[in-house]
Amino acid sequence: MAKLTWYGHAAFLLESGQYKILFDPFITGNPLTPVTPEEIPATHILVSHGHGDHLGDTVAIAKRTKATVIGPYELAGYCESKGCNIHAMHIGGGHNFPFGRVKLTIAHHGAGYEEDGKVLYLGNPCGYVVNVEGKNLYHSGDTALFMDMQLIGQMHPLEVALLPIGDNFTMGPEDALKAVEFLKPKTVVPMHYGTWDIIKQDPKAFASRVKGSKVVILEPGGSLEF
Ligand code: NI
Ligand code: MN
Numbered sequence: 001m002a003k004l005t006w007y008g009h010a011a012f013l014l015e016s017g018q019y020k021i022l023f024d025p026f027i028t029g030n031p032l033t034p035v036t037p038e039e040i041p042a043t044h045i046l047v048s049h050g051h052g053d054h055l056g057d058t059v060a061i062a063k064r065t066k067a068t069v070i071g072p073y074e075l076a077g078y079c080e081s082k083g084c085n086i087h088a089m090h091i092g093g094g095h096n097f098p099f100g101r102v103k104l105t106i107a108h109h110g111a112g113y114e115e116d117g118k119v120l121y122l123g124n125p126c127g128y129v130v131n132v133e134g135k136n137l138y139h140s141g142d143t144a145l146f147m148d149m150q151l152i153g154q155m156h157p158l159e160v161a162l163l164p165i166g167d168n169f170t171m172g173p174e175d176a177l178k179a180v181e182f183l184k185p186k187t188v189v190p191m192h193y194g195t196w197d198i199i200k201q202d203p204k205a206f207a208s209r210v211k212g213s214k215v216v217i218l219e220p221g222g223s224l225e226f
Pocket of ligand 2: 053169
């Protein structure tokens with residue numbers, strides 16, 4: 001069994017055997033998170049795009065744990081310039097890691113990162129399909145709804161899909177419902193909501209409208225196994 005823990009926003013820890021795969025570790029400044037960056041374990045860190053609420057504490061956690069940062073080429077290169085071990089990839093590409101296979105999917109969003117008053121281009125945003133223990137987990141990253149979600153679900157039958165429902169910056173509940181229809185995952189976990197007032201949503205109202213997939217609403221710090 002693999003274990004998935006939500007740290008609030010788009011931050012998740014996926015544990016499979018000895019491997020600890022951390023997604024979008026925005027911990028410092030995250031009002032929902034029950035953990036500190038100093039206590040989070042990681043062997044690999046998957047970053048969906050360069051926005052601060054996703055890149056988050058990646059560099060600090062990667063340097064402390066020696067975890068490999070996986071991300072789109074430009075974003076991985078930025079992390080390497082900060083002293084992290086990296087594995088650069090890009091959209092459409094997959095790679096077999098010791099814990100399983102990682103494939104980058106498209107995401108419709110932005111990826112500029114502001115540092116010292118300048119905006120750095122950190123490549124295209126992405127989503128991830130991660131195959132662990134023979135099962136596929138999809139972390140969409142920040143994205144709009146797109147038709148190709150059908151293709152993701154067809155080619156990689158999904159056990160779990162982590163989907164934003166916050167609206168404003170990403171899909172809202174209405175579009176996330178359509179995404180579930182396209183992706184056909186066994187289980188959906190809503191994310192990227194409630195962090196700030198502008199992305200406040202009622203996950204139970206969303207859950208009540210989902211058909212054909214089970215919805216698991218996690219509390220920050222809560223887990224599910226699959
Ligand atoms: Ni973003
Ligand atoms: Mn975001």
